Amino acid sequence: xxxxxxxxxxxxxxxxxxxxxxxxxxxxxGIPFVEGDAGSPEVLAQAxxxxxxxxxxxxxxxxxxxxxxxxxxxxxxxxxxxxxxxVESQLVRQYEGAVAVDTVEATVEAFERWLEKx
Numbered sequence: 001x002x003x004x005x006x007x008x009x010x011x012x013x014x015x016x017x018x019x020x021x022x023x024x025x026x027x028x029x030g031i032p033f034v035e036g037d038a039g040s041p042e043v044l045a046q047a048x049x050x051x052x053x054x055x056x057x058x059x060x061x062x063x064x065x066x067x068x069x070x071x072x073x074x075x076x077x078x079x080x081x082x083x084x085x086x087v088e089s090q091l092v093r094q095y096e097g098a099v100a101v102d103t104v105e106a107t108v109e110a111f112e113r114w115l116e117k118x
Contacts, residue, residue, distance in 0.1 A: 014047050016057040016068075017082075038068050038081065049075070058082040069095050 015026055015033040026033040036043035038057035049055060049071050057068060057079065065081060065088055072079045072095075079098040083089045092100035 013054045013056070014049070014052040016043060016047055016055065018058065022058075039065050041067055044068060044071060049077070053077055055079045056082075065091065069098060072097070 013032065015022075015031060016036065016038040017023060017026070017033065018035060018037050023033060023035050034043055034047045036046075038044070044067060047055070049068075053076075055068075055072060055077055057065075058081070068079070068081070069092065075097075077097060079095070081088075081092050081098065081100055083092060083100045083102050086102070089100040089102045092098045
């Protein structure tokens with residue numbers, strides 16, 4: 001069972017992502033989502049963050065997450081953000097209740113594990 005499926009059983013969850021593959025899967029599984037960049041004020045307005053206990057988000061633009069972090073600060077929500085920029089990773093880690101998943105770091109680690117098997 002994925003983290004999204006597990007969270008869905010117990011809490012109000014919203015996923016914010018702009019990857020078409022992710023959106024298709026969320027839609028097929030009936031998981032609530034908002035399509036777009038998590039740093040966009042318009043996208044965040046659609047996400048109903050006040051009611052979410054868990055926010056899973058993805059942002060591809062540097063500096064775009066301040067608004068998401070501002071809106072969720074002190075809410076008690078768990079905010080997990082897929083990061084593509086090391087600077088944003090440091091920014092996210094400064095906020096209590098926010099977790100950065102560094103895509104570049106994860107990709108490098110996966111590649112290194114693959115190389116070790118060769």
